[in-house]
Amino acid sequence: MVTTEKVDQGVKTRRVAVIGCGHVGLTVAAGLGELGHSVVGVDVNEGLVTELCRGELRIHEPGLADLVRRGLDSGRLAFTTHYDYAVPEAEFIFLAVDTPQTLAGAADLRNIRAAINSLAPALNGSSPIIVNKSTSPIGTGETIEELLREALVERNVRARIVSNPEFLQQGRGVDDFFHPDRIVVGSRSAVDALEVASLYEGLHSEVIVTDLRTAEMIKYVANSFLATRISFINEIARLCESIGVDIDQVVEGVAQDPRIGSQFFRAGIGFGGSCLPKDVAALRYVGETFGVATPVLSAVQEVNRMQRTSAVRRLQSRLGSLEGRRIAVWGLTFKRDTEDTRESPAIDVVSLLSNAGAHIQAYDPAVAANPSLVPERFRPFLRATPLEAVQKADALAILTDWTEFKDVDLVTVRAAMINDLIFDGRNVLDQAEVEALGFAYIGVGRSATLPRRRRTDR
Numbered sequence: 001m002v003t004t005e006k007v008d009q010g011v012k013t014r015r016v017a018v019i020g021c022g023h024v025g026l027t028v029a030a031g032l033g034e035l036g037h038s039v040v041g042v043d044v045n046e047g048l049v050t051e052l053c054r055g056e057l058r059i060h061e062p063g064l065a066d067l068v069r070r071g072l073d074s075g076r077l078a079f080t081t082h083y084d085y086a087v088p089e090a091e092f093i094f095l096a097v098d099t100p101q102t103l104a105g106a107a108d109l110r111n112i113r114a115a116i117n118s119l120a121p122a123l124n125g126s127s128p129i130i131v132n133k134s135t136s137p138i139g140t141g142e143t144i145e146e147l148l149r150e151a152l153v154e155r156n157v158r159a160r161i162v163s164n165p166e167f168l169q170q171g172r173g174v175d176d177f178f179h180p181d182r183i184v185v186g187s188r189s190a191v192d193a194l195e196v197a198s199l200y201e202g203l204h205s206e207v208i209v210t211d212l213r214t215a216e217m218i219k220y221v222a223n224s225f226l227a228t229r230i231s232f233i234n235e236i237a238r239l240c241e242s243i244g245v246d247i248d249q250v251v252e253g254v255a256q257d258p259r260i261g262s263q264f265f266r267a268g269i270g271f272g273g274s275c276l277p278k279d280v281a282a283l284r285y286v287g288e289t290f291g292v293a294t295p296v297l298s299a300v301q302e303v304n305r306m307q308r309t310s311a312v313r314r315l316q317s318r319l320g321s322l323e324g325r326r327i328a329v330w331g332l333t334f335k336r337d338t339e340d341t342r343e344s345p346a347i348d349v350v351s352l353l354s355n356a357g358a359h360i361q362a363y364d365p366a367v368a369a370n371p372s373l374v375p376e377r378f379r380p381f382l383r384a385t386p387l388e389a390v391q392k393a394d395a396l397a398i399l400t401d402w403t404e405f406k407d408v409d410l411v412t413v414r415a416a417m418i419n420d421l422i423f424d425g426r427n428v429l430d431q432a433e434v435e436a437l438g439f440a441y442i443g444v445g446r447s448a449t450l451p452r453r454r455r456t457d458r
């Protein structure tokens with residue numbers, strides 16, 4: 001549930017521009033509007049801005065549509081493609097543009113450079129604080145300073161740069177905005193850093209003030225550590241599969257230790273999305289740049305790749321050849337409660353299965369509503385419901401942990417399938433219950449059962 005009730009609405013209203021209205025930018029813009037600030041979101045994507053002005057969202061994020069609607073209705077939130085409209089009046093300019101991965105693994109700063117080049121001419125002689133929310137390598141704050149120097153010298157004002165990394169998780173972004181664990185603000189000037197922190201005053205969160213580089217490093221270390229936990233437990237899960245031990249019980253026994261905890265500690269087909277993979281790669285690249293070896297980060301990536309291939313190998317070893325097999329897939333997004341399919345492990349597994357000759361019948365609640373979320377070659381695979389996806393299937397592969405998959409009637413599923421095999425790539429089902437219904441079950445890090453019977457001789 002998304003709650004904003006602990007928010008103290010008595011903050012001083014400031015004028016804010018947010019550059020980039022994607023997952024992070026839109027959540028931050030709408031959240032700051034809700035806190036009482038006057039916010040203008042700027043994006044280069046005209047279609048997106050037109051829709052946002054009407055209160056229509058492309059992204060699936062619980063609670064965000066209501067927040068945007070409230071902001072628009074109150075006049076505290078507006079959207080534009082024009083830097084000239086948003087920048088001159090702004091006291092704070094947030095950068096929330098995407099920083100994708102280059103082929104070499106580095107973070108691509110093209111969009112940050114473009115945003116700075118667009119906003120510099122619109123600065124009106126005042127000296128707003130540029131707040132970098134995009135995840136970008138150590139030293140980006142100084143790069144932004146450098147890019148702005150010429151424009152600011154002409155206007156005789158100094159660059160004020162603050163790094164304010166974003167820690168929200170897609171699928172619970174609004175909740176995370178209103179209940180942050182901590183707010184990190186890094187700057188050359190502690191005064192500027194605290195000015196930025198004051199925007200969030202109503203949230204009563206701990207504020208950590210650092211220099212620019214430390215704030216940038218904190219974000220990469222946080223994401224790389226989360227990725228490390230996932231790859232570590234996945235490596236252990238593969239061991240469990242071989243020795244016949246149940247990973248869920250192992251995790252339960254280990255995670256009770258408060259030094260370890262249970263978050264980001266679930267076995268599955270690996271991590272994905274637009275953040276963890278690229279941030280691990282970018283930190284490795286930083287290591288390469290500075291001549292520092294990062295073998296742990298390399299292993300994190302390798303285990304993550306292996307989880308995808310392991311899923312396919314396990315299905316193949318049960319079904320014999322995958323050629324011509326009909327595989328039902330539930331879930332294509334990189335995790336539940338988001339429409340995001342970027343770097344999705346599910347998409348990788350489907351590609352591998354399809355390349356091996358399997359016929360895919362896929363259902364995902366977000367993709368069913370908007371097929372353009374997946375590459376064109378995937379669209380013929382799409383089905384409108386979970387039950388349509390399992391018709392005459394040899395196996396069902398659950399690849400995303402959408403909650404609704406737990407509610408589908410498995411008796412009906414079994415009747416619709418040709419064979420009785422379930423690969424549970426997210427360990428969302430209760431193994432004993434599934435087996436009691438006559439399915440052969442393969443989970444991740446769970447002991448597999450053999451099929452009781454096969455309805456075909458294939």
Ligand SMILES: NC(=O)c1ccc[n+]([C@@H]2O[C@H](COP(=O)([O-])OP(=O)(O)OC[C@H]3O[C@@H](n4cnc5c(N)ncnc54)[C@H](O)[C@@H]3O)[C@@H](O)[C@H]2O)c1
Nearest residue numbers: 020022023024043044097098099111114115134135166170
């Ligand atoms: N998605 C997350 O969960 C998350 C969490 C924390 C941090 N981050 C980081 O935040 C940043 C943004 O991520 P996102 O997921 O919101 O990206 P996104 O792709 O969802 O949105 C980025 C938006 O920026 C716009 N844009 C690009 N260049 C622009 C420019 N020059 N001027 C104006 N708009 C421009 C794009 O049109 C797009 O709408 C990334 O650096 C990411 O690593 C993301």
